[in-house]
Amino acid sequence: MTTELKTQDTAESEVNRLEIDHIVSQLRALRVASLEHRQRLNKPPKLPSRKVLASIIERLSAALFPNRLGTPSISDEGIDYYVGHTLDVTLRDLIDQIHHELFFVSGQETAGPSIREHAASIANTFAKQLPKIRSLLENDIRAAYEGDPAARSIDDVLVCYPGITAIIHHRIAHELNQLGVPLIARMMSEIAHSLTGIEIHPGAQIGDSFFIDHGTGVVIGETTVIGRNVRLYQAVTLGAKRFPVDEHGILVKGNLRHPIVEDDVVIYAGATILGRITIGHGSTVGGNVWLTHSIPPGSHVSQAQIRTDVIAAGTGI
Numbered sequence: 001m002t003t004e005l006k007t008q009d010t011a012e013s014e015v016n017r018l019e020i021d022h023i024v025s026q027l028r029a030l031r032v033a034s035l036e037h038r039q040r041l042n043k044p045p046k047l048p049s050r051k052v053l054a055s056i057i058e059r060l061s062a063a064l065f066p067n068r069l070g071t072p073s074i075s076d077e078g079i080d081y082y083v084g085h086t087l088d089v090t091l092r093d094l095i096d097q098i099h100h101e102l103f104f105v106s107g108q109e110t111a112g113p114s115i116r117e118h119a120a121s122i123a124n125t126f127a128k129q130l131p132k133i134r135s136l137l138e139n140d141i142r143a144a145y146e147g148d149p150a151a152r153s154i155d156d157v158l159v160c161y162p163g164i165t166a167i168i169h170h171r172i173a174h175e176l177n178q179l180g181v182p183l184i185a186r187m188m189s190e191i192a193h194s195l196t197g198i199e200i201h202p203g204a205q206i207g208d209s210f211f212i213d214h215g216t217g218v219v220i221g222e223t224t225v226i227g228r229n230v231r232l233y234q235a236v237t238l239g240a241k242r243f244p245v246d247e248h249g250i251l252v253k254g255n256l257r258h259p260i261v262e263d264d265v266v267i268y269a270g271a272t273i274l275g276r277i278t279i280g281h282g283s284t285v286g287g288n289v290w291l292t293h294s295i296p297p298g299s300h301v302s303q304a305q306i307r308t309d310v311i312a313a314g315t316g317i
Contacts, residue, residue, distance in 0.1 A: 045104045045111075048097040048184050054191050056097070059090040061168055064134045068158050087127065095123045101183045122179045133171045136208050140167050143209040147231055162196035163212030173202035206230075207263070214269075221258035227281065230261055233269040241275030241292055262297070 062070040063086045066079050074082050098119040103111040141164060144157045151157050157164055169192035177185035185202035193199045197216035200206075204220045207228040212218055217235035220226070224238045240257035259273045262281035267273070270288040279285065280297030288303050295301055 046100050047104055048100045048187060050187055050191065052093060052097060053184060053187050056090055056094055057169060057172060057188055057191060059086050060130075060172055063087050063090065064130065064137065064168075065158060068155055087130075091123050091127055094126070095119045097184055098122050098181050101181050104183075122176075122181060126175055126179055129175045133175065136171055137164075137168060139208040140164065140171075140210050143211040143229065143231070144213075147211045148213055161215075162198060163215045166192045166196045166198035166200060166212060166215065166218075167206070167210060168192075170200045170202065170204070170206065174204070174206070177202040204258075223256045223276075224258040225260045227261060227263035227265070229264045231266045233267065233287075235270045236267050237272045237274070239272070239274050 058069075063083045066074060066083050066086075070079075070082060070086070095116075096119075099111065099116055102115045102119055106115060108115075141154055141157050144161055144164060145151045145154050148157075151161075169188055173185040173188040173192075176188070182202070189200055189202045198212060198218045200218075200220045201222040201224070203222040204224040204226065206220075206224075206226045207230065209229040210226065211231045212233075213231065214234040218232055219237045219239060221239050226238075238259050238261065243257075244252045244255065246252055256276050258276065260276070260278045261267070261273075262279060262283075264282045265279050265285070266283075267279075267285045268287040268289075271285045271291065272289070273279065273285065273291045275292050277292065277294040279291075280295055280299060282297050283295055283299040283301070285291060285295075286300075286302035289301055291301065
């Protein structure tokens with residue numbers, strides 16, 4: 001017997017000692033108990049696929065920017081055909097994923113034709129928004145190019161910058177969130193999160209010419225409202241200050257709990273802005289500032305100023 005076969009027999013013997021069948025039985029019992037708890041025991045509906053959604057985002061990006069994110073071999077004469085074919089195939093896949101989500105939340109035992117029709121309607125409405133999304137992204141890309149002295153070209157920004165990858169995902173996910181498929185939208189935003197380190201909830205409202213420089217560690221909460229021409233740097237948090245609960249101690253969801261950032265605001269690295277407060281237009285928030293109160297338009301807030309205010313109020317000693 002060769003050394004290779006001996007090694008294979010040894011490996012198989014080691015695996016057999018793990019009592020795979022017993023482990024499978026235990027996992028089945030836990031799975032059934034979980035399905036019973038969620039009342040999903042009989043033919044639990046499939047959820048949208050993260051892998052398929054990642055492919056859908058990639059293909060939608062290619063349709064939006066075929067010269068830079070599409071197939072390298074596209075000729076000038078074939079661009080429209082490529083975009084049309086890509087959209088046709090991608091939107092069909094999107095309908096399937098929307099159908100999975102709608103069926104999952106419906107609670108029905110079987111998916112009737114009305115669910116499929118609703119999925120198709122959402123996908124078609126979404127498709128009509130693609131020119132608007134492309135226009136918004138053009139402004140985002142230009143803001144990045146104009147706002148970063150290291151940017152050599154518009155193309156450089158599009159294919160290299162994680163902030164642009166994150167905002168492409170967000171612009172697409174936000175539209176789907178608005179159209180009533182929040183699970184798919186959240187999955188798309190988390191795909192961007194895993195790729196870039198930037199977390200933007202699909203419910204956040206973000207104006208045009210938005211630029212995240214560097215990006216790692218940025219968090220933008222669900223009810224955040226961001227105006228035009230806003231720039232964030234790495235590790236900025238636009239979050240909630242507190243999480244109210246109802247009379248049963250359960251978190252209240254959907255309330256307005258994240259900041260409003262008005263037009264032409266710059267927020268530097270490490271700043272944390274919490275609660276439903278307003279950052280007035282034209283303001284600058286310095287690095288590592290912790291801010292839980294509104295500031296008027298044209299403000300310039302630094303860490304040193306915050307420290308002085310706290311000590312002067314008698315609560316920072």
